[in-house]
Amino acid sequence: MKVGSSKLYGLLIFIPLALASLLLGLQLYLIIQRNASIKLNRELEYEWVFNGCDVFSGRWELDPGSHPLFREESCPYLTQPVTCQKNGRPDSLYQNWKWRPRDCELPRFDPLRLLEKLRGKRLMFVGDSLQRTQWESMVCLLQSAIPDHQKSMDKIPPMRIFTAKKFNASIEFYWAPFIVESNADHATKHRVKYKLVNLQSIDKHGRHWKGIDILVFDSYVWWMSNPTINVSVAPYDQVQEYSAPNAYRVALNTWAQWVDSHIDPHNQKVFFMSLSPTHLWSWEWRAGSSGNCYNETHPIQGSYLGVGSSTEMMDIVVNTLRSMNVGVTYIKITQLSEYRKDAHTSLYTERAGKLLTAEQRSEPNTYADCIHWCLPGVPDTWNEILYTYLVYHK
Ligand SMILES: *[C@@H]1O[C@H](CO)[C@@H](O)[C@H](O)[C@H]1NC(C)=O
Ligand SMILES: *[C@@H]1O[C@H](CO)[C@@H](O)[C@H](O)[C@H]1NC(C)=O
Ligand SMILES: *[C@@H]1O[C@H](CO)[C@@H](O)[C@H](O)[C@H]1NC(C)=O
Numbered sequence: 001m002k003v004g005s006s007k008l009y010g011l012l013i014f015i016p017l018a019l020a021s022l023l024l025g026l027q028l029y030l031i032i033q034r035n036a037s038i039k040l041n042r043e044l045e046y047e048w049v050f051n052g053c054d055v056f057s058g059r060w061e062l063d064p065g066s067h068p069l070f071r072e073e074s075c076p077y078l079t080q081p082v083t084c085q086k087n088g089r090p091d092s093l094y095q096n097w098k099w100r101p102r103d104c105e106l107p108r109f110d111p112l113r114l115l116e117k118l119r120g121k122r123l124m125f126v127g128d129s130l131q132r133t134q135w136e137s138m139v140c141l142l143q144s145a146i147p148d149h150q151k152s153m154d155k156i157p158p159m160r161i162f163t164a165k166k167f168n169a170s171i172e173f174y175w176a177p178f179i180v181e182s183n184a185d186h187a188t189k190h191r192v193k194y195k196l197v198n199l200q201s202i203d204k205h206g207r208h209w210k211g212i213d214i215l216v217f218d219s220y221v222w223w224m225s226n227p228t229i230n231v232s233v234a235p236y237d238q239v240q241e242y243s244a245p246n247a248y249r250v251a252l253n254t255w256a257q258w259v260d261s262h263i264d265p266h267n268q269k270v271f272f273m274s275l276s277p278t279h280l281w282s283w284e285w286r287a288g289s290s291g292n293c294y295n296e297t298h299p300i301q302g303s304y305l306g307v308g309s310s311t312e313m314m315d316i317v318v319n320t321l322r323s324m325n326v327g328v329t330y331i332k333i334t335q336l337s338e339y340r341k342d343a344h345t346s347l348y349t350e351r352a353g354k355l356l357t358a359e360q361r362s363e364p365n366t367y368a369d370c371i372h373w374c375l376p377g378v379p380d381t382w383n384e385i386l387y388t389y390l391v392y393h394k
Pocket of ligand 2: 194195226228229230241
């Protein structure tokens with residue numbers, strides 16, 4: 001009896017324990033499986049290829065029949081900083097190049113086809129002035145397909161909103177040069193002497209991004225004006241100087257956490273633009289010279305990566321994207337834009353709201369802008385690639 005009852009007792013303990021551990025095991029197995037499938041999706045999302053073709057490697061081909069995709073004077077929404085022809089640029093060949101991936105052609109940009117995809121949706125570009133140029137380009141690429149009374153433009157700082165009424169769609173821009181909060185967040189008065197970035201604060205911006213169907217982010221040049229940057233981290237009571245890469249890593253991590261906890265990957269889509277290269281020193285592509293992008297009329301031939309494009313910063317982006325649960329697609333426009341020393345606004349833009357004066361134009365080494373791009377121009381190609389993804393990716 002004694003033996004039997006202890007056996008029974010043992011069995012009574014053993015069965016629930018066995019069941020519990022079986023359940024625990026099953027649960028663990030499911031979690032691991034789920035993470036494995038998330039990881040797989042994430043790799044695929046991040047390293048997007050179009051029908052087996054890497055759209056980011058190729059070369060520029062002169063094709064005046066197809067490019068530019070719109071004319072400077074036919075887009076009423078272009079702003080003065082980008083209208084290089086109107087601002088006096090003497091050459092226009094920079095408008096005639098088509099990006100030709102090595103193994104395929106980019107599909108023709110059909111505004112109506114993209115507008116159909118965007119029906120009832122909001123597409124928002126978030127970031128700095130380079131991102132604003134990409135937004136302006138997208139507006140110009142789409143607006144020609146919409147009759148006058150069915151479109152409108154609104155400025156609601158720090159946002160600009162283009163609405164295609166017939167499609168109930170909007171193409172929006174949100175100014176946030178560091179993505180996280182900073183003292184440069186004012187939409188127009190953002191030229192601050194001492195930058196201060198709140199590396200762990202994002203909600204003030206993030207609440208405007210909630211529920212947006214398609215979000216496109218960028219952030220790079222603002223981190224790079226100095227080797228170090230003043231930041232504040234929790235609990236925000238003291239300012240510290242961080243190296244640019246360290247600050248960038250923390251800020252992108254703040255952003256990644258926001259995306260992971262606010263984005264529904266089944267109904268929303270997030271992109272991150274790789275850095276937009278600069279052409280500040282002509283010795284990089286013409287040994288012995290001492291100019292910049294001014295007077296350049298042709299793309300660089302052959303392989304080229306400028307010293308201004310930090311591989312360390314690019315690696316931080318890639319590692320951040322890989323660590324996320326939401327699959328963010330990385331649009332790698334750096335290399336294709338590297339070749340385009342000819343496509344910057346140079347002297348044909350404004351400074352502090354005014355076109356350059358004759359005196360300023362006589363000093364291109366001081367006054368040429370070799371960071372921003374003319375429109376139509378290189379950012380149209382970034383949008384041709386975004387178009388390809390939005391229209392052809394399931
Ligand atoms: C228009 O689009 C918004 C989302 O951007 C949606 O909430 C609204 O229901 C749409 N309206 C119509 C009439 O489809
Ligand atoms: C950081 O802030 C201090 C105090 O305002 C300033 O003196 C210093 O130049 C700043 N550093 C940078 C890298 O901006
Ligand atoms: C720019 O090009 C023009 C015409 O080719 C030339 O006359 C001028 O010297 C060049 N300026 C510079 C700074 O290279």
